[in-house]
Amino acid sequence: MITKNELKKIRALGQKKYRDRYREFLAEGDKIIKEVIESNFHISAIYATSLWLDKNKNKIPAGCCNIISLTQSELKSISQQTTPNQVLAVIKMPEGKELPNPQNQLIIITDNIQDPGNLGTIIRTADWFGINNIVCSEDTVELYNPKVIQATMGSFCRVAIYYTNIIDYLRLHKNKVPVYGSFLSGKNALEHNFQQNAVVVVGNESQGISAETEKFVTHKINIPKFGKGHNLKPDSLNASVAAAIMMAIIRSKG
Amino acid sequence: MITKNELKKIRALGQKKYRDRYREFLAEGDKIIKEVIESNFHISAIYATSLWLDKNKNKIPAGCCNIISLTQSELKSISQQTTPNQVLAVIKMPEGKELPNPQNQLIIITDNIQDPGNLGTIIRTADWFGINNIVCSEDTVELYNPKVIQATMGSFCRVAIYYTNIIDYLRLHKNKVPVYGSFLSGKNALEHNFQQNAVVVVGNESQGISAETEKFVTHKINIPKFGKGHNLKPDSLNASVAAAIMMAIIRSKG
Structure with missing residues (x-):
């Protein structure tokens, strides 16, 4: 059973304004919730069907959080997803941490990524390629947007995400590490060697x-097209796809 | 001005049932519609703001199609998108063509891809890497789903998409070309050489x-993780990201 107040709060957490107020966010689905349970995130409450709870109760540490059993239709009424899930959790936002240092690791900076699916997919791909920290511009879509969280498929538990003024961040690390960026006019990434602290x-x-960020890019590179010769179309890749191919090339040519 | 009948039809084209009945589909947005105009697709009608029409009327061939000027709010009422567009087109589905032959080109097969954004992104990425034909299993999401069309960003104009029984297709080409597939247990794709007719x-x-399709895979490969050692998480990449990295590796190691 879900109370009216709980229902109201969960629905509110679909909006950034209320996430900022409560300092909590939502995640859904068997795979993601299991990853959250294994992580250092603090869970406030788990709402799940009795079927899911019967299967997974032993995985939830004692005293972890409120556990509320719901019917499938009650869960549907609180879900942000179009496909029904067996489980939804309310999770506390972690405290802010110090910004990561690119002198000892590969860092991704997102410059105004707007699509939640793209940011989530970039986080998931970064996790695959052992990239532990992503620094987002302040105008990048919010991490705790439910669509971002879902697209990470749980990788937000392992990859730390920071929001900051990326120009200040780039200025701080200027001339210390290479800054790679993808441009149509850049050099062929396949013929490039990459540093891993970058x-x-x-x-x-x-x-x-952006033009302002571009000033800090020390190596302009390009993912080569194939077999099109002088053909100008297509002129772009999806942002998360381009990021993924860059990560794969950088990790393979380090 | 849009008539009630037009409004009804455009709304209906948001559903597969009516797309199949009318043999027409929708596309939206400046970039995509310009690509459709330049392509071999037959356009039934273009609905656009007078602003868009003033700028682009000279790009529309004479007698191309009905051109209807709408207000921004009329356009919003027929749009399938959340962000408002300046232009929407009703486009005729092309006639079916003979299935492509992998003995003279690289072919992608999708085995039950369900997410429209993923299929659209795979088409867009294939276009970048000079892959002109994609063969989809009959249970793959429909190409003319508006979300697929939008995610291609116009690449559906250059990449031909076929739906067929992929088991029959694979059986037909068995032992003639390599069939590559990504498996966690596969060999490191970076240490593999690839044929381009495949x-x-x-x-x-x-x-x-799927298990049935797997029987036809002659080379099981894997996109290597980085720096995680024995870490089992994450266990997967987004499907369109994995496809993109495979395309990039195959094209770079041909």
Whole structure:
């Protein structure tokens, strides 16, 4: 059974305003919730069908959180997803941490990524390629947007995400590490050697890397097209796809 | 001005049932519609703001199609998108063509891809890497779903998409070309050489490549993780990201 107040709060957590107020966010689905349970995140409450709870109760540490059994239709009424899930959790936002240092690791910077699916997918791909920290511009879509969280498929539990003024961040690390960025006019990434202590900038879906950020890019590179010769179309890749191919090339040519 | 009948039809084209009945589909947005105009697709009607029409009327061939000027709010009422567009087109589905032959090109097969954004992104990425034909299993999401069309960003104009029984297709080409498929247990794709006349199978978002399709995969490969050692998490990449990295590796190691 879900109380009216709980229902109201969960629905409110679909909106950024209330996430900021409560300092909590939502995640859904068997795979993601299991990852959250294994992580350092603090869970406030788990809402699940009795079927899911019967199967997974032993995985939830004692005293972890409120556990509320709901019917499938009650869960549907609180879900942000179009496909029904067996489980939803309310999770506390972690405290802010110090910004990561690119002098000892590969860092991704997102420059105004707007699509929640793209940010979530970039986080998931970063996790695959052992990238532990992503620094987002303040105008990048919010991490705790339910669509971002779902697209990470749980990788937000392992990859730390920071929001900051990326120009200040880039200025701080200027001349210390290479800053890679993808440009149509850049050099062929396949013929490039990459350092692993570095920054990779991922640009906005339609505008790419902003002019201000571009000034800090030390190596302009390009993912080569194939077999099109002088053909100008297509002129772009999806932002999360371009980021993924860059990560794969950088990790393979380090 | 839009008539009630037009409004009804456009709304109906949001559903597969009516797309199949009318043999027409929708596309929206400046970039995509310009690509459709330049392509071999037959356009039935273009609905656009007078602003868009003033700018682009000279790009529309004479007698191309009905051109209807609408207000921004009329356009919003027929749009399938959340962000408002300046232009929407009703486009005729092309006639079916003969299935492509992998003996003279690289072919992608999708095995039950369900997410429209993933299929659209795979088409867009294939276009970038000069892959002109994609063969979809009959249970793959429909190409003319508005979310697929939008995610292609116009690449559906250059990449031909076929729906067929992929088992029959794979059987027909058995032992003639390599069939590449991604498996966690596969060999490191970075240490593999690839033929360019071949098939690449892209599996379902959660189940991967089906057991029946797997029997036809001649080379099981894997996109290597980085720096995680024995860490089992994350256990997967987004399907369109995995497909993109495979395309990039195959094209770079041909």
